[in-house]
Every structure is written in C-alpha cells, then in structure tokens.
Amino acid sequence: MAQDSQDQHVPAAQDERAQRRERRRQLIESGIDPYPIESSVKAHAAELEERYADLQDGEDSPDISTVAGRIRALRRQGKMAFIVIEDVTGQLQLFCRINDLGEENFGLVSQLDLGDIVEATGPVVRTRRGQLSVAPTELRLLTKALRPLPEKFHGLTDKEVRYRQRYVDLIMNPEVKQSFVMRSKLISAMRHYMEEQGYLEVETPILQETLGGANARPFTTHFNALDQDCYLRIATELHLKRLIVGGMERVFELGRQFRNEGMDLTHNPEFTSMEAYCAYSDLEGMKQLTEGLFQACAQVVGKGDTVEYQGKTVNLASPWRSAPMSELVSECVGQEVNLDTPVEELRAVLDKYELEWAESWGAGKLIFELYDELVEKTIVDPTFVCDYPVEVSPLAKRKSDDDRLTDRFELVICGHEYANAFSELNDPVDQESRFADQVAAKAAGDDEAMEYDYDYIRALEYGMPPTGGIGYGIDRMIMLFCDEGSIRDVLLFPHMRPESRN
Numbered sequence: 001m002a003q004d005s006q007d008q009h010v011p012a013a014q015d016e017r018a019q020r021r022e023r024r025r026q027l028i029e030s031g032i033d034p035y036p037i038e039s040s041v042k043a044h045a046a047e048l049e050e051r052y053a054d055l056q057d058g059e060d061s062p063d064i065s066t067v068a069g070r071i072r073a074l075r076r077q078g079k080m081a082f083i084v085i086e087d088v089t090g091q092l093q094l095f096c097r098i099n100d101l102g103e104e105n106f107g108l109v110s111q112l113d114l115g116d117i118v119e120a121t122g123p124v125v126r127t128r129r130g131q132l133s134v135a136p137t138e139l140r141l142l143t144k145a146l147r148p149l150p151e152k153f154h155g156l157t158d159k160e161v162r163y164r165q166r167y168v169d170l171i172m173n174p175e176v177k178q179s180f181v182m183r184s185k186l187i188s189a190m191r192h193y194m195e196e197q198g199y200l201e202v203e204t205p206i207l208q209e210t211l212g213g214a215n216a217r218p219f220t221t222h223f224n225a226l227d228q229d230c231y232l233r234i235a236t237e238l239h240l241k242r243l244i245v246g247g248m249e250r251v252f253e254l255g256r257q258f259r260n261e262g263m264d265l266t267h268n269p270e271f272t273s274m275e276a277y278c279a280y281s282d283l284e285g286m287k288q289l290t291e292g293l294f295q296a297c298a299q300v301v302g303k304g305d306t307v308e309y310q311g312k313t314v315n316l317a318s319p320w321r322s323a324p325m326s327e328l329v330s331e332c333v334g335q336e337v338n339l340d341t342p343v344e345e346l347r348a349v350l351d352k353y354e355l356e357w358a359e360s361w362g363a364g365k366l367i368f369e370l371y372d373e374l375v376e377k378t379i380v381d382p383t384f385v386c387d388y389p390v391e392v393s394p395l396a397k398r399k400s401d402d403d404r405l406t407d408r409f410e411l412v413i414c415g416h417e418y419a420n421a422f423s424e425l426n427d428p429v430d431q432e433s434r435f436a437d438q439v440a441a442k443a444a445g446d447d448e449a450m451e452y453d454y455d456y457i458r459a460l461e462y463g464m465p466p467t468g469g470i471g472y473g474i475d476r477m478i479m480l481f482c483d484e485g486s487i488r489d490v491l492l493f494p495h496m497r498p499e500s501r502n
Contacts, residue, residue, distance in 0.1 A: 020146045023111050027144065032108070034144035039119055042066040046089035052124050052132055060135070061124040067092060067134055068119040068142060070171065071112060081109045085118060094120045095133035105139055115145035115171075163488050164496050179482045183490055185300050186481055187474065190274060191254065193296045197289060199250040199276055204239035206232060206256070212456065213237035215448040216259040219269075232258035236275045237469065238456045241424060244277050245464045252276035254474065265486045266416055269495050272474040277424070281468035283407050286421040287384055290411060290470065291318050294382070294477075301481045309414050310485050315381050322409070324387040325371050332375045339363045339389070339404050346370075364389025364404060377415040384409040396422040398430070418477060421470035428460035 027034045043065040055061060069085030069092065081096040098106040100122065112118065120136040127133055150172055162169040162176075170177050191201065209228065211218050213235030223230050236253045243251050254274040261269060278285055298307060298316050305317040326338040333349055346366040350357045355373050357366060368389055376385075388408040390398060396406035407423035425431055435452045442449035478490040488494040 016148050017146055020113055020144070020148075023113070024144050024146065027111055027141070032141065034141055036140070036142060039068060039140075039142055040066050041068045041119065044087050044089040045069070045085075045092035048092060048124055048134075049090070049132060052126070055124070055126045055132065057126055057130045058128045059126055063124055064122065065124055065134055066119065066121040067094075068117065070145075071114055071116045071118060074109075074112060074114060076109060079106075081106075083109075083112070083118070083120075085120075093127075093131050093133040094118075094139070095125060095127060095131075095135045096139065097135065100135055100137050101139055108139055108141060112141070113145060113148070115147070115149045116141060117143035117145070159488075160496070163494050164499060166492055179478075179484060179490060180492060182301060182482050183478045186297050186478055187254065189296055189300045190293065190474070193293055194252050194274075194276065197250070197292070199252045199278070200248060202240070202243060202248070202251050202253055203255070204233075204236050204253055206258075208233050210453045210455075211451045212453045213450070214259075215450065217261055217447045219258045219260045234259050235471065236273070237471070238453060240275055240277050241464060241467065241469070242456065242459045244279050244424075244467050245459045245462055249279040250277070263495065266476060266479075268475070268487050268491060271487070273471055274474055275469065275471040277467055277469040279465045279467050282423045282466065283386070283409060283421060283468060286468045286470045287320070287322065287409070290419055290421070290472075291316075291320055291382075293472070297477065297481050303481070307481060307483070309480050309483055312380055312414055314413060314480070320382040320384060322384040322386055325375075325385055325389075326367055326387065328375045328379075328383075328385060329367055329370045332378065333370065337367060337370070339367070339402070341367075362389075362391060364391045368392050376412055376417070379412045380414055382411060382413050385412055393422070397425045397427075413480065416476055417473065418480070419470055419472045421468065424464070424467040424469045426460060426464040426467065428457050431460055432457055 024034050044067070048065060048067070052061060067085070067087070069087035071083055072086045072091060073082075073084035075082045079098040083094040083096060084091055085094060096106065096109060119140040119142050120134050121138040122134050122136040125133050125135045150168065162173070194201070207221070207223070207230050209230060211231050211234065213233070214237070216234040218231040218234050221230050221232065222228070234257055236255070236257070240251055240253060252274060255272065256270055257273050258270055261267065263269065276289065278289070294316055295305070295318075298304065301307070305315060307314050307316065330336045330338075333353075335349070337346060337349065341363060343363055343366065346363055347357055349370060350366060353370075353374060355369060357369060361369070368391070371385070386409045387399065387405045388396065388410075390396075390404055390406050393406040393408050396408040399405045399407050409421050410417050411419035411421075425434070435450065435457070438450040439452050442451070475487050475490055479485070479487060482490060484490050
C-alpha cells in the first residue's frame with residue numbers, strides 16, 4: 001500500500017525535513033526571507049505556451065515575464081540549472097544561467113528543494129532542444145517547503161492518505177483537480193439554468209430549532225447565548241415553503257446539509273443539495289425542470305444526450321420514463337402487486353427473496369421494501385419512480401384518485417437516487433396529522449422521525465398555493481457527470497476517521 005514518503009521511510013523523511021529546516025535557518029541568517037509577503041506574478045505557463053508557440057528553437061524573445069510556481073524538477077549542471085515549476089495552468093521550465101542571474105542570486109539555487117515555491121523574472125526563450133523557458137535575471141524564493149513530496153514514481157496512491165491530505169493529492173495527481181474544476185463549472189451551470197427558469201436563489205438557516213424536512217438523524221449543538229439546543233439542518237424544505245407562502249413564487253437553495261448517519265460510496269455526513277419550489281406547479285413541472293437541468297449539465301461536460309458512468313451508458317434524451325412504484329415492483333417479481341394485494345401475499349413475496357418485514361407494515365410499506373431492496377439497483381436510464389405510499393412520504397400531497405398514495409417521484413439513474421419531488425402538501429390539517437404521526441414514531445424510538453413544527457403549521461394556515469417541489473443530490477450529480485464511483489472523489493475534504501498518530 002503506497003503512501004507518502006514520510007510515512008514509508010520515517011527516519012529518512014525526518015532527516016530530510018531536518019535538512020530543509022537547516023536550509024531555512026541558513027537562508028534567514030543570510031538575510032533571505034523564505035516566506036516574503038509580496039510577489040508579482042505576471043504570467044502563467046499555459047498563457048506563455050500559447051503566446052510563444054511560434055518562437056523558434058534557440059530563439060530568445062525580448063519580452064520580460066514574471067512567473068511563479070512549485071518546483072517539480074531540479075537539475076544543476078555547473079553554471080546552469082534547469083528548474084521545472086508548476087502553476088495552476090501547467091508546467092514551465094526556468095533556464096537558469098549564472099551569467100544572467102549573477103553569482104549571488106545563482107547561489108540561491110543550491111538552497112532550493114523540490115516542492116519549494118519560487119518566482120522568476122526574465123525573457124521568454126526557447127532552448128535549442130525546443131523547450132519553452134523563462135531565462136531568469138532574477139530568482140526569488142516565495143515559500144520554503146519543509147516537508148518532502150511523495151517520491152516521484154509511486155506518487156500518492158493510497159486513497160485514505162489522498163482524501164486526508166487532499167493538498168498533497170492535488171499536487172501529485174493533477175487529474176484530480178480536473179474533477180473539482182468540473183464540479184465548479186457544473187454547479188455554476190445549475191445556478192444559471194435555475195435562474196433562466198425564473199427561480200430566485202435564497203439562503204435559509206443552517207442552525208435550526210426544529211428538526212424537519214426529511215427523515216434523518218441530526219447533528220445537535222447548543223447555542224450558549226440563548227441556552228438553546230439546536231440542530232444542523234438536514235433539509236431546507238420547510239423554510240423554502242414558508243417563502244412560497246410569503247409570495248416568492250419560484251425559489252431554490254443550493255447548499256450544505258448535515259445528517260448524522262453512516263458513510264459509504266454515495267453518502268457523506270456533510271453533503272450538498274439543491275431544493276427548488278415552484279408555486280402553481282406540480283409533479284409534471286418538476287419532471288420538466290429536472291430533464292432540462294440534467295441535459296444542461298451534460299452540455300457542460302460535452303456529453304450530448306449520453307454519459308458514461310462506471311461502465312454503463314446512460315441516455316439522457318427526453319422523454320424519460322415515468323412509472324408507478326408498484327408497476328416496477330411487479331415487473332421485477334414477475335407478478336402484479338399493488339396496494340390492493342393482500343398483505344399475506346406481499347409478505348410471501350418478501351419471504352421468497354429472503355427480505356425482512358414487520359407485522360406493523362401495511363401494503364404500502366411492504367411494496368416500498370420490495371422496491372428498495374430489489375428494483376432500484378436495476379434501473380439504469382433516468383426513471384421517475386412515482387406514486388409512493390403515504391406511509392413513507394410524510395410531507396407529500398395525497399393523490400386525488402387514491403389517498404393511499406402520494407403525488408411524489410424519485411429520479412433514479414444507475415441504481416441511485418438523484419432527486420426527490422412532491423406535489424407539496426398544503427393542507428394544514430393533514431400536515432398536523434402527519435406531524436403527529438412523526439412525533440409518535442420518535443417517541444417509539446425512531447431517531448430519524450421529524451419533530452412537530454408549529455410555526456410551519458401556522459404558515460400553512462395562512463395559505464400556500466399548489467406547489468411543486470424537488471430536492472437534488474448535487475454530489476451524486478457530480479459523480480454521474482465526472483464518472484466517479486465514490487462521493488469522496490467529488491468532495492475536496494470528505495469526512496474521515498480520526499488519524500492515527502504513532
């Protein structure tokens with residue numbers, strides 16, 4: 001298991017760190033600040049490569065440039081030195097000559113190490129071997145690195161070390177940065193798309209008094225000034241719907257949520273979601289919004305109507321399939337099941353697939369269990385899974401033609417949920433009843449049940465128009481469009497177990 005060099009060879013690494021600290025001391029004693037305040041970068045590597053693409057081998061440009069970057073390679077050769085620096089755009093060579101720098105400035109080269117950050121000012125030249133370079137007339141140390149980078153050929157490959165030391169991962173594995181550059185572009189595109197659809201971006205509290213908006217175990221904290229226990233939010237739903245009551249017809253929020261739950265390939269306790277609510281809309285409006293959003297993201301990554309995800313080809317072209325949950329379960333188990341199927345028959349189907357069930361479960365919960373355990377993982381192309389039983393949808397509006405079902409869908413792609421949408425419940429009396437059920441569930445030991453939100457009921461009593469609402473798992477969307485199999489690969493700093501320090 002390859003780790004960084006200081007972990008593999010502790011004595012050698014400690015010795016090198018000691019040597020670097022000694023060089024730092026010597027620099028300070030000689031009057032050189034190894035961490036100066038000012039720098040004056042005027043150009044980047046990629047910009048110079050483009051600007052001087054026509055510069056001939058052995059030719060010098062009269063133009064003076066100032067560049068800076070981290071030293072990735074260093075070779076001394078008598079009165080010359082070749083230093084490869086890396087900036088945010090790529091790598092560039094510094095062709096250092098004692099005649100250009102002078103003896104005193106050239107002497108700095110002997111004090112440099114891989115990983116140091118330097119600034120160089122001089123003309124742009126192309127060496128006889130065709131390497132575009134800056135030939136410094138001035139060389140400055142901007143940052144002395146006291147810890148060596150992982151050794152060159154094995155690099156930083158252990159994923160636990162990479163996630164924990166993302167700063168080293170970004171230095172040693174440039175392709176990693178591209179996923180996060182793409183993440184930034186995708187989130188920007190999402191915001192732009194939502195604004196084009198007439199949605200207003202808003203911000204709601206992260207620190208909340210009442211637990212609501214989803215079924216999840218929260219992180220709790222205490223606000224000393226008011227001697228008040230609070231939660232880190234698990235969802236933005238209830239605050240956003242208060243804004244719909246207040247007349248803000250289209251709102252969305254893109255931000256962090258916190259759920260005190262387990263970690264796996266698609267879950268991190270701190271994650272990013274986007275919730276959106278549209279007055280006078282419904283589930284069909286949310287479907288149209290969603291297809292457009294995913295297709296806009298696909299354009300950003302240049303994938304057209306298809307994306308490749310973990311070896312599977314996903315077709316994003318409209319229209320996407322919409323199917324009731326019971327229909328999908330029926331297809332999977334080879335017999336028709338629905339809410340009118342006797343409970344005994346549904347239990348027998350679960351027994352057949354060796355799935356557990358509880359005596360208290362009705363037909364809706366049993367069907368949901370079959371879907372959750374058997375069906376979801378088989379879905380590849382985007383599918384709106386509709387008609388969720390009311391038992392598993394405490395905030396969704398009941399369907400007008402069957403009050404045992406809710407007007408809800410989840411978007412499933414490649415076996416994972418990407419979005420959850422509702423025709424929002426706006427009947428305060430029905431909402432009161434469902435909150436009461438949640439309170440009873442919490443009292444019975446359900447740590448994920450919601451609390452009774454009196455202020456939200458009060459808001460609904462003022463009247464909320466018919467509203468469509470949806471929540472998107474942004475990290476999972478980034479995984480899809482960047483073809484990453486783990487949520488940790490799209491989070492710069494995923495949550496980790498405490499580091500062992502020997």
